[in-house]
Amino acid sequence: MDAYKKAGVDINAGYKLVDDIKNLSNNKDLGSFGGLFPLSLGAYKNPVLVSGTDGVGTKLLIAIKANLHKTIGIDLVAMCVNDVLAQGAKPLFFLDYLGVGHLDNEKAKDILAGVVEGVSQAQAKLVGGETAEMPDMYTHGHYDLAGFAVGIADQAKLLSKANPREGDVLLGLASNGLHSNGFSLVRDILFKQNTYSLNDRLAGCNRDLKDELLRPTKIYVKSVLPLVEQGTVASIAHITGGGLPENVTRILPDNLSAVFDYGSWQVPAIMKDLQKIGHLSFDDLLHTFNLGLGMVLAVHSGDADEVQSQLQAAGEIVSRVGRLTSGDKQVIIRKDQQ
Amino acid sequence: MDAYKKAGVDINAGYKLVDDIKNLSNNKDLGSFGGLFPLSLGAYKNPVLVSGTDGVGTKLLIAIKANLHKTIGIDLVAMCVNDVLAQGAKPLFFLDYLGVGHLDNEKAKDILAGVVEGVSQAQAKLVGGETAEMPDMYTHGHYDLAGFAVGIADQAKLLSKANPREGDVLLGLASNGLHSNGFSLVRDILFKQNTYSLNDRLAGCNRDLKDELLRPTKIYVKSVLPLVEQGTVASIAHITGGGLPENVTRILPDNLSAVFDYGSWQVPAIMKDLQKIGHLSFDDLLHTFNLGLGMVLAVHSGDADEVQSQLQAAGEIVSRVGRLTSGDKQVIIRKDQQ
The missing domain is CATH 3.30.1330.10 (PurM-like, N-terminal domain)
Structure with missing residues (x-):
């Protein structure tokens, strides 16, 4: 020993x-x-x-x-x-x-x-x-x-690709900032391309970088599981690496696409700051970060109001962020809605 | 992206x-x-x-x-x-x-x-x-x-501490060398205290160091699970970090000790070589490596012959390495049996 x-x-x-x-x-x-x-x-x-x-x-x-x-x-x-x-x-x-x-x-x-x-x-x-x-x-x-x-x-x-239907509403659940993805890019922008300190505070943020960056990833079990058990959620995408495009694609059947109305939910200031400081394209932003949505739920349109209000009652910030349309597994972000 | x-x-x-x-x-x-x-x-x-x-x-x-x-x-x-x-x-x-x-x-x-x-x-x-x-x-x-x-x-x-009895036979299943424990000590002895190369071959070993050290850990499921399902195994210790003492202690109830007869099974040459080269005490060896036993089974004495022969038929090298005695959770290695 x-x-x-x-x-x-x-x-x-x-x-x-x-x-x-x-x-x-x-x-x-x-x-x-x-x-x-x-x-x-x-x-x-x-x-x-x-x-x-x-x-x-x-x-x-x-x-x-x-x-x-x-x-x-x-x-x-x-x-x-x-x-x-x-x-x-x-x-x-x-x-x-x-x-x-x-x-x-x-x-x-x-x-x-x-x-x-x-x-x-x-x-x-x-x-x-x-x-x-x-x-x-x-x-x-x-x-x-x-x-x-x-x-x-x-x-x-089990939530399967057989559940989502044309016309389903996409409900976006607010993330708690960056969650746990994109940090190699974050570090590159802040600490390699630039010389920020963890004690600095970026323009739109209300806390120091160390606290902003370390905001813990939201756990959605308590609010979302009851709805899953009720059977009122058609499908769920957990938005992690690859952002909305890669993660929402995974819940789409071959005959549907997802259309998001950009502007219908709040994009966290930290991501806009990173875009500006790092000279990122919108595509870079979209494919790296969650853009403020930690989880996206597809819900049949008749259930959407009830699901939204239950989630809000459980403490979530919920936005109607888009819908499923007939298509071929595309994830489309409509920016003209801004 | x-x-x-x-x-x-x-x-x-x-x-x-x-x-x-x-x-x-x-x-x-x-x-x-x-x-x-x-x-x-x-x-x-x-x-x-x-x-x-x-x-x-x-x-x-x-x-x-x-x-x-x-x-x-x-x-x-x-x-x-x-x-x-x-x-x-x-x-x-x-x-x-x-x-x-x-x-x-x-x-x-x-x-x-x-x-x-x-x-x-x-x-x-x-x-x-x-x-x-x-x-x-x-x-x-x-x-x-x-x-x-x-x-x-x-x-x-489930195998619990309620199963083992005084007089149970300890069957040791041969390891495939070092398995996956003790490597910080191995590296210290071979590559820090000394300047061995991975292409060297130690005295008692029949392969190069790289092959000897990388021998994969044995998976005992195929041979041992049928016996567990038959109910003829009282308890199992998987011998990993801490060696026989720490791992066998974990299966002992308060009123039993385990006595091992050192010499009743084969200690791999690599461990003896490491002991010599690294000037390790027997205690160091015992508490760091598996000493050649990857798994130890406690078996009621009446079942021991049958279990041993079934394990051998399944391809294991099995030795009667000791027994459970009344005691207070000690793991005793009797070296006078050599």
Whole structure:
């Protein structure tokens, strides 16, 4: 053990961290060989497990640069559970992987406290995780995070491409800023092409760059899942890397296109600032960022009012941002509506 | 998109990789928001999902140094599914996370081909994954891998601490060398304290260091799961970081200890070489490496012959390595048996 510690791996620090996380998450079973989740299947006729894995990309490098690690775990959970939700499934449980060069228990506790908070927002359970200390792999205080969420849905209730219809209304749910995508471009614009500091505040933003950039990704489970369970949502796109075009395309059947009326929702100031500072084309913006919409729901037109008001009652900022038309899987952004 | 590519992220290379993996894994559903796994529950009265996440530690740095990436994915799957198996569960599906600095599609394909091979050995299904390109996060061709496995068991058949009894026989299943633990110490001894090359061959080893160190972690599902399902295995310890002491302790109830007869199984030459070259104490060796046992099964004495011969028939090298005695959760290695 001494030799291993000298080689840079502190097994006892790892055990201490497991204890801390057990307390944080109120899950005393953490630390066994595998995480357990008993299935209650009463409500499911043909249960399907829906799983997703993701990281938070180089938003991590912002957290590291700012030395603020308490919310990046929320981003991690959000990226995974929103994907599960987008299939029409209820997130059940989550596991995290944290790779570090040197285990700093305080920092790791901050990171994992964010994971615990995210899992709570997703109404799920943290059943396990791995913190891997890897000397020489990560330098400069870098670390990587990967998350893994498993949800469940009845086969017949999975959101499929068979659901959306011509005339469906597209409801856009406001994002909480950049969420966890496009950060390599953000860093390039702010810190390579320019020399901004994380303490600077950009023109339209109401907080410092560090706080603006680290705003945690919104977790939509609590507001959207009840509507999925009611059956009033036809389809859901979680808007991540690739923006509206790539992500909305994934929910379109071959005979439909999605038309967005640009101007019908609010584009966050940070994105307009980045466009200006980075001399980005509108296409660059569109294909990299969420443009202010973290999730887009396709809803049959007769259900749209009711769904919109339920989402608003649940605290979401919801805009009617477009509709499905007959077409061939195009995502069209109409800018003449501005 | 151009701006994003200039900032170091090539979304199209990512899409190409997803297509490659779809072909490799024969799973056309990869690439949707979440991976789907329909549950067939006929056989389960009170199904419990058992999940595990892990990485492969700095064995990665050996793969990177040797530029050999085809088997590290097997290690990744092994680390996760063996943990799931150790709880008495049947692995169902797997997801992988690959974090890279710059996406090299050929290298990523090699890595993920190993994942596909591992998943096949585990008789599971690859339902999803994430390849994250993160400029500035990973340097020098470094990458990180995390895996997530989900399995299922009937509540009543989960292997618990209530199963092992005094007098149970400990059967040790041979490892395939170092597996995926202790590599920070391995690298320290061979490449920092000394100047070995990956093309060197150590005294007792029958292959070059690169091949010896990269021997993939054994996946025990195929041979061990049938015995678990028969109910003839009382408990399983997957021997990973911390070696026999830490991992066998985890299966012991408060009133039992495990006694191992050192010499009753073969310790791989690489470990003896490392001990000699690195001037390691026996304790260092014992607490860092698997000592040649990748998995230890506790079996009631009346079942031991039958279990041993079934495992051997399934291709495992099995040794009677010790027994459970009344005690207080100690793992004792008796060296006087040599």
